[in-house]
Amino acid sequence: MGLLRDWNYIEAATEIPALSEMIREALIHALFVRNDRVLPREIIADLTRAPAVTVKVKDDTDIRKLVQVLNGEESTLSLGLPAEDYNYFRTQLGVGKDREIGLTVRPRTLLTYDWLVPEQRGVQLDFSAFAALTFPEKGHTVLAQMGTPWKTLYDEAIAKGHLVPTVPTVPLSFAIGDAVCGDAPLASYDGEFPAYVNALRTVSAFGHRTRVGFEEASNNGTGYDVLHATLPLAPEFYIPVEVALRLTPKPAARKAITYTYDDPAKLSAALDKLARTSLRFPWVHVADATAAALLRPSIAPDPFTVQVCLAGTVSGLPGREKALDAALAGFKLKVADVPNPYDVSAADYDKAAKRIERGLFVGEIRLPAASAGDLATRLKALGQQVASKVGFFASLRASGTLSSFPFFDHPKDRTHIYDLSKGVARLVEKIPGAVFVSRLGHLWNEDPAYRERMRLFREIKLRFDSPHVLEPLVRP
Amino acid sequence: MANTDYAYRRLVNTLGPERVARTEFDRMVYSHDFASLPKIALLQWRLYPDFVVLPQTTEEVSAIVRLSDESGLPIVPRGGGTGWYGGAVPNRGGVLVDMRKMNKVRAFDPQARTVTVEAGATWQDVAEYVDARGLALPSLPTNAMASTIGGAINSDVVGFGAFRNGATRQVVRDLEVVLPDDRVLHTARAGDAVGSYADLTPFFFGAEGTLGVITAATLRLDPKPDLMKPVAYAFKGTEEAATFIQAVVDSGVQPYHLSLLDREHFVFERALHADSPEPADLVLACLAGPKDDVADQEKTLDALAPKFRGTKRPPEEPEYLWDHRFRMYSARRMSRGLIVANNVVPLARLPEACATARRLIRRMKLNGAVHTFPMDAASAILAPYVLTDDTTPSGGTALGYVKKLGDAAFELGGHPMGLGLFMVFNLRTMHGRAAPYTAYVKDVFDPKRKVNPGKTIEVWTKYTFPGLRAVPPPAMRVGLDLAAFFRRIKPTQDKFVRAYERRKEVE
Numbered sequence: 001m002g003l004l005r006d007w008n009y010i011e012a013a014t015e016i017p018a019l020s021e022m023i024r025e026a027l028i029h030a031l032f033v034r035n036d037r038v039l040p041r042e043i044i045a046d047l048t049r050a051p052a053v054t055v056k057v058k059d060d061t062d063i064r065k066l067v068q069v070l071n072g073e074e075s076t077l078s079l080g081l082p083a084e085d086y087n088y089f090r091t092q093l094g095v096g097k098d099r100e101i102g103l104t105v106r107p108r109t110l111l112t113y114d115w116l117v118p119e120q121r122g123v124q125l126d127f128s129a130f131a132a133l134t135f136p137e138k139g140h141t142v143l144a145q146m147g148t149p150w151k152t153l154y155d156e157a158i159a160k161g162h163l164v165p166t167v168p169t170v171p172l173s174f175a176i177g178d179a180v181c182g183d184a185p186l187a188s189y190d191g192e193f194p195a196y197v198n199a200l201r202t203v204s205a206f207g208h209r210t211r212v213g214f215e216e217a218s219n220n221g222t223g224y225d226v227l228h229a230t231l232p233l234a235p236e237f238y239i240p241v242e243v244a245l246r247l248t249p250k251p252a253a254r255k256a257i258t259y260t261y262d263d264p265a266k267l268s269a270a271l272d273k274l275a276r277t278s279l280r281f282p283w284v285h286v287a288d289a290t291a292a293a294l295l296r297p298s299i300a301p302d303p304f305t306v307q308v309c310l311a312g313t314v315s316g317l318p319g320r321e322k323a324l325d326a327a328l329a330g331f332k333l334k335v336a337d338v339p340n341p342y343d344v345s346a347a348d349y350d351k352a353a354k355r356i357e358r359g360l361f362v363g364e365i366r367l368p369a370a371s372a373g374d375l376a377t378r379l380k381a382l383g384q385q386v387a388s389k390v391g392f393f394a395s396l397r398a399s400g401t402l403s404s405f406p407f408f409d410h411p412k413d414r415t416h417i418y419d420l421s422k423g424v425a426r427l428v429e430k431i432p433g434a435v436f437v438s439r440l441g442h443l444w445n446e447d448p449a450y451r452e453r454m455r456l457f458r459e460i461k462l463r464f465d466s467p468h469v470l471e472p473l474v475r476p
Numbered sequence: 477m478a479n480t481d482y483a484y485r486r487l488v489n490t491l492g493p494e495r496v497a498r499t500e501f502d503r504m505v506y507s508h509d510f511a512s513l514p515k516i517a518l519l520q521w522r523l524y525p526d527f528v529v530l531p532q533t534t535e536e537v538s539a540i541v542r543l544s545d546e547s548g549l550p551i552v553p554r555g556g557g558t559g560w561y562g563g564a565v566p567n568r569g570g571v572l573v574d575m576r577k578m579n580k581v582r583a584f585d586p587q588a589r590t591v592t593v594e595a596g597a598t599w600q601d602v603a604e605y606v607d608a609r610g611l612a613l614p615s616l617p618t619n620a621m622a623s624t625i626g627g628a629i630n631s632d633v634v635g636f637g638a639f640r641n642g643a644t645r646q647v648v649r650d651l652e653v654v655l656p657d658d659r660v661l662h663t664a665r666a667g668d669a670v671g672s673y674a675d676l677t678p679f680f681f682g683a684e685g686t687l688g689v690i691t692a693a694t695l696r697l698d699p700k701p702d703l704m705k706p707v708a709y710a711f712k713g714t715e716e717a718a719t720f721i722q723a724v725v726d727s728g729v730q731p732y733h734l735s736l737l738d739r740e741h742f743v744f745e746r747a748l749h750a751d752s753p754e755p756a757d758l759v760l761a762c763l764a765g766p767k768d769d770v771a772d773q774e775k776t777l778d779a780l781a782p783k784f785r786g787t788k789r790p791p792e793e794p795e796y797l798w799d800h801r802f803r804m805y806s807a808r809r810m811s812r813g814l815i816v817a818n819n820v821v822p823l824a825r826l827p828e829a830c831a832t833a834r835r836l837i838r839r840m841k842l843n844g845a846v847h848t849f850p851m852d853a854a855s856a857i858l859a860p861y862v863l864t865d866d867t868t869p870s871g872g873t874a875l876g877y878v879k880k881l882g883d884a885a886f887e888l889g890g891h892p893m894g895l896g897l898f899m900v901f902n903l904r905t906m907h908g909r910a911a912p913y914t915a916y917v918k919d920v921f922d923p924k925r926k927v928n929p930g931k932t933i934e935v936w937t938k939y940t941f942p943g944l945r946a947v948p949p950p951a952m953r954v955g956l957d958l959a960a961f962f963r964r965i966k967p968t969q970d971k972f973v974r975a976y977e978r979r980k981e982v983e
Contacts, residue, residue, distance in 0.1 A: 003673055139824030140725075140853040195646060198854065210909040214891060216822040217855040220643060221632045221682050221893030222906045223914045223932055228645075229678035246854040251728035278701035278765045280640070280730055312728060312769075313776055319768030368588065399696055400589050433588055435665065442673050449662045453674045456920060463916035 002104075002236040002471040003439055004461055006116040007454050010443060012475040013043065028443050031116050033414045043476050046117060051104060051124035057147070058129055060203055060241045063103070066123055067207040067239070070101060070469045100472035105235045107182030108147065108175035109353075111361050111405070112438065113417050117474050125239065127177050135160050140247040141198060141216055146177030146240060150186070151349050154342060162247040163311070166193045167283050169395040170361065170405050171295070171341040173353040176243060181235045183439075185364065185405060189281045189398055194231045196246045202238035205465040215244035230464075233457065236471045237464045251311035254282075256340035257321065259331040260302035264373025266330035267304045271369035274308075274327040275400040279320060282309040283395060285341075286402070288376055290391025290409075294355045295341055302332060304376070307340060359391070359407030362421040363438020369402045371431050378427045379406050386410075386423065480526050483547035487529055487571070490539045495577070497528040506572050509559045511815050514872035520947070521897070522938035523565055525552060525572035532577045534652060534660055534691040540573060541689065542658040544926050547571075551656075551927045553685040555627025556598060558619045560816055560878075561896030563631065563684035567930050568938050573689060575626055581605055582692060589697040590649060595626030595690045600802070602695070611697040614641035618859075621802045626690040631894060632682035634820075634851045636733045636801060640764065641698060643851055645681045652692040653680065656922040660691075679917055684896055685928040687921040701764035704732060706794035707774055709786040710756040714738050714834060714846055717757045718827040720784040724761070725823060725853055727780060729773045732764035734850055736830070737797075740837075741845035744807035744863075747973050753793045759786070760797050804847065804861075810976040811843070811863035813871060817878040819858045821890035826856050832884045833860040840877050840963035843970045857893075858885065863972045876960025879953070895932045898956075901949035903933065 010031070014024055030038045034047060057063060104119035106126050127147035133156055134143040140162050144153055153176055154164045166186035168174055178184035179193045180200070186193040199213030213219045213227040230237040261267040267286070274284065285307045292301035306328065310320050325334070341352060367375060372394070383390030386408070394404035406424060410416045421440045428436040445451075458473070465472070487496045497503070507513075507523040517523060526549060531537045544551050550570035557564055566572060575596035583592040589611060593602050599620035603613045615637030617623040623633070629651070634643040641647075651663040663676040680687060711717040717736045724734060742755035763773045778788060808814035821829040830846050837844040837860065844862035851857055860881065864874040875898065882892030882902060891906050892899060904911045915933045922929070930936020935947040 136824070139822055141822075191642060191646060195642065204909060208909050212907075212910045212913070214820075214889070214906075216824070216889035217820045217891065218634075218643075218851060219891075220634055220645070220820055220851070221818065222891055223895055223903060224683050224687070224917050225632070225645065225678035225681040226910065226913045226917065227678075228681075229676065232673045232675070246852060248853045249726045249728050276699045278699055279769070280765070313772060315775065316769060316772035319766070319772055323766045323768065370587070398698070437673075439673075447665075450665065450674055452659075452661055453663070453676050456676060457674060459920040460917055463919060464913060 002115060002233065003442060004233055004236050004454070004458055005471055005473055006439070006443060008458055008473045009046075009117045009476065016476060024446065025444060028440070029418060032418050032440065046120065046474060046476060049118060049120045051119040052121045054106065054124045054126050056126045056129050060201070060209065063125065063203045063239050063241065064207045064209070066103060067203055067205065067469055070103065070123070071207065071467045073207065100468045100474070102469045102472040103239060104471050105146070105177070105181040105239065107178045108149070109172050109178055109182070109184070109357070111170060111172060111183045111185060112363055113414070115439070119471060120474055127175065130241075131175070135162075136216070139216065140249055141244060142247055143201075143215060143242050143244050144176045145242050146175065146180070148176045150174045150176055150184070151346050155346065157247055158250060161250050163250045163282065164245075165190070165196055165248045165282065167342050169285065169403060170356060170393045171349065171353060172357050173350055177240065180231065180240050180243060185403070187395055187397070187403060189283050189396065191397070194228050197227065197231060197243060198246050199244040200227065200234065200238070200240045201242040201244070202240050204238050205467050205470050210238060212238065213244065218246075233461070236461050238470065251313075253312060253314045253317050255310045255317060255321070255336070256338070256343075257308050257310060257324065258335045258338040259306045259308070259328050260333045260335075261304040261306065261330065262302060262332050263330075264304070264376045267306070267376070268370050268373035270306070270328045270330050271372050271396055271402060272400065273329070274324075275369050275396060275398060277323065277327050279323055279327065280398070282311050284308045286372065286394040286396065286404070288391050290389055291393045291407075294359070294391070295352055296338065297355070299338065306331070307338065309340060360410045360412050360416060360420065361405055361407045362417060362424050363405075363436060363441060365404045365406065365424065365428055365434055365436055366401050367404070367428075367431055367434035369396055369400050371434060372402050372404075374431055375404060375434070378430065382423050382427055383408065386420065483543070483549055484527060486543050486546065487527055487540070490543065491529055491531065491536060495530040495532070498526065502528050506554065506557070506574070507565065509557045509562060509564055511560050512813055512866045513562070514866060516872070520937050521567040522569040523567070524569065525566045526569045528572045528574055530574050530577045534654060537573065537654045537689050537691050538658045538660060540571060541654055541656065541926065544571065550925070550929050551689070553626070553689045553928065555596065555624030555630070556619075556622040558623045558627065559631055559894070559896065560818065561894045561898045563894065563896035563928075563931060564627070565897060567897055567936050575624060575689075578691060584609065586611065590694050591697055592692060592694045593625055594692050596624050599623050599625065599628060606697055607700070610700060612700045613637075614647050614696060614698045615643060617644065618804055619802065625693050625695075629680060629690060629693060630683055630685050634857050638851045639734055639849070640730045640732045645678070647696050648677060648693055649696055650694040651677055651680055651690050653688040653690050655688045656924065656926045661688075684894075684932055686918060686932045688927060701732070702766045703770045704762055704764045705770050705774065706760060706762045706798035707777060708761070708789040708794035708797060709759045709777070709781045710789055711759065711784060711786045712757070714757050714830045715827040716784045716786070717759050718830045718848065720759055720781060720786055721850060721856075722823060722826060723780050723784065724777060725850055727776055729776050731761045731773060733760075733762040735760050736846070736848045738830075738834070738846040740843070741847065743973060744810065744845060747976055748806055748809060751796070753789065753796065758789070758797075760794055762798055807845070807861070807863055811865050811972040813864035813866045814861055815864055815874050815878060816859055816861045817881045818893040819881060819885035819890055820851070820855050820893060821858045821885055821888050823850050823854055823856045825888045826858075829856070829858050829885070829888055829890070832888075833858060833881055836877060836880050836884070837862060840880070840960065841966050841969040842874060842877060842963065843972045844877070855890070858890075863970065865972070870962065870966055873959040873962045876956050876958075876963050879956035880960050897931050897935065898952065900932065900935045901953040904949070
């Protein structure tokens with residue numbers, strides 16, 4: 001599931017004389033959509049080698065043993081297999097001696113798509129049964145096992161007097177581990193998910209329990225911030241098992257207020273103005289009519305909906321609401337009783353998630369809030385061009401950035417995903433200050449600075465994972 | 477290795493004679509940071525650089541790093557020299573790169589709300605620049621007047637505004653870095669999210685100049701709050717004041733800044749400035765936001781304070797304190813030296829942490845004050861300071877306090893901040909089995925150990941022959957434990973305030 005592995009594979013493949021004449025993008029296309037007519041047999045074989053075993057994790061000891069077996073340090077007997085040695089394990093999995101074999105983490109829910117190069121006949125870890133939460137007696141932190149559903153964490157935290165600061169911009173049934181090993185878009189108005197991660201409990205490439213960061217406090221001033229640098233690529237550096245998150249105190253009063261807009265220009269101006277105030281909110285979310293209809297099918301959607309969560313003291317809320325009304329001037333309607341997607345029952349949350357997950361998501365567009373209307377107009381045009389219903393979920397940041405996730409009403413096949421990703425990437429190029437952040441977008445990136453950064457990450461990964469067991473790099 | 481005269485000529489050819497210094501005095505000035513070192517340290521390290529250079533452009537920094545291949549001299553980058561643990565001090569001489577001439581604003585984008593500044597600019601200068609253009613830096617180091625952009629990033633500092641807007645690391649969007657192989661690299665794509673794929677920036681937070689030379693940074697800017705209002709509350713004791721801070725955080729109020737300064741701090745301040753507030757355990761809060769919101773925050777704090785036997789101070793006191801917030805350590809004038817012990821502790825254990833800091837000050841017969849502030853809803857900075865006189869034999873032993881408080885921070889679930897040259901032994905305690913990861917990163921960025929070598933992950937000495945070239949980190953730990961022991965058996969308590977007042981009377 002690793003971006004580094006995909007990137008490394010493409011870098012290596014473009015060095016092959018037979019493929020060096022193909023432009024990089026054509027190769028990525030062929031790899032992504034599995035165009036077997038243009039790919040050599042060896043590459044097709046690599047792409048076909050799916051993980052041989054899925055292990056349902058119940059305890060981190062299972063992972064430690066697996067790592068040690070894959071390292072050849074321990075016999076497979078400890079796994080309960082009738083094996084005598086490491087070679088037996090390889091034989092069982094059908095892996096040749098010349099091929100690296102490793103572990104990968106399967107996310108519970110993927111927003112976009114799977115990676116290009118699968119774990120080569122290795123072991124896939126399923127954390128769905130590893131889902132306990134530990135709240136300390138004092139303080140606003142939690143230790144969540146990777147498989148804990150986000151919604152469970154959210155509800156339990158509220159019951160214990162905390163608030164989970166990061167909510168999914170696209171409310172799918174994510175596990176908390178999906179923000180570490182997958183692509184769950186968790187964020188708050190103040191920042192992104194990594195800013196709230198204090199530590200990870202991991203299993204290292206040597207099978208040791210290794211804590212990265214500090215569970216009860218931030219890791220400032222403790223040498224290089226390895227935790228936050230490796231977090232987006234975490235499973236390629238270690239196997240994350242539990243995540244220590246910073247929470248916020250549950251405010252005395254909370255209220256979600258919904259504003260609707262019918263004009264994209266007014267929406268842009270309002271969001272830009274809002275982000276230029278010194279007001280603070282837990283989250284500010286934007287949905288177009290298609291997205292709003294999925295979230296709340298019983299309410300006739302307006303072209304654009306902005307939902308703002310206000311939090312604070314009971315006496316302070318009216319003042320904040322007044323300031324919010326002024327900042328979001330230009331709205332068509334203001335409604336206070338529209339339910340927000342998160343404070344609903346788990347069954348209702350899952351029901352909405354099931355409706356939303358049918359959409360084909362391609363990645364994230366980060367753009368200045370002032371360009372929100374421009375994005376909506378361009379997405380609509382793209383939808384007409386590809387004969388698809390299009391919509392978007394978005395969340396606003398205090399920095400003035402709008403993080404939006406467009407989706408299409410198309411079957412989720414790889415060809416459609418690729419073409420629509422390309423379409424979105426082209427669209428983004430026309431919006432000043434906008435960036436398309438997706439795994440395909442990263443693989444397309446040929447900027448020398450970006451490639452140098454990835455090269456450095458690869459070197460660091462190879463040192464962290466010297467036994468080559470954590471999503472080992474693959475060469476064609 | 478080429479001789480130093482050759483290296484000097486090459487440096488002069490690159491920068492010009494006015495920006496290369498090698499006189500004894502210049503070198504002496506750069507042989508320590510904010511904490512001066514006892515002379516005995518010269519037995520272990522060559523703290524005096526061979527040269528001090530002042531580059532003005534990224535190309536010049538790149539050329540200096542390239543020259544290191546010829547001269548074999550290590551490169552030590554330095555900002556304002558406001559660090560505490562020798563991170564910007566040479567351990568084997570070499571070329572000290574003073575970045576303060578690289579202090580220009582390269583780009584200001586009010587639409588994207590970013591500013592790109594060179595690493596040698598001070599935080600206060602940048603704050604004033606953006607303030608004049610209607611925006612604000614989200615947070616500022618506590619020593620913003622002298623602390624440079626690059627220095628604070630390298631130290632991963634947390635300061636004013638962090639509680640509401642995030643620490644320095646949340647402010648940085650991208651860095652321009654000269655790598656040890658003299659290439660210039662941008663660590664991130666400015667438009668990407670923090671924590672996006674292929675973002676090397678976090679490696680440089682707390683790197684103490686050991687991975688490369690930061691030459692410029694793109695910083696996030698925030699809108700200026702409509703109103704900023706400082707308020708202060710006095711308490712009967714430090715623990716009550718710390719509990720009040722916890723209660724404010726639990727109430728959900730988000731002041732721009734919230735800090736505790738204990739009675740001793742004001743005793744020192746009073747000795748130096750007659751207009752300083754009456755000594756008391758004070759909590760200073762700076763409230764920010766729209767006018768109504770600030771009023772509501774103040775009402776909440778006013779209602780909370782009496783529950784902890786706190787009383788509100790007249791408005792001129794918090795205003796005075798807020799105006800003087802960057803002059804936290806003026807007590808240094810009384811003693812010639814001052815050491816700050818920076819730690820991160822869980823906010824849930826703040827009262828205990830403050831009590832420990834105070835107890836250690838007393839037990840080690842020091843003069844010192846407790847200063848603490850929350851950095852988010854889960855962590856707090858505990859930064860007590862102690863006064864020292866480095867001209868006396870017992871002066872350097874005050875570093876034992878830093879060691880002992882660091883140990884206490886570990887026990888509380890937190891950690892000390894900064895490794896530098898003296899605190900490397902903490903790396904293993906901090907990270908346990910993850911400690912080697914730090915070395916892996918250094919190996920990839922700087923395999924030849926050219927930039928600020930022998931720190932953060934290891935402790936080099938001035939000697940290059942086997943057996944003596946490095947100090948095992950546990951030996952440093954023993955040394956500081958000994959220093960702490962000598963402090964404890966010292967027969968008399970330090971009396972800097974009384975001595976200062978006596979001196980004042982004589983004068």
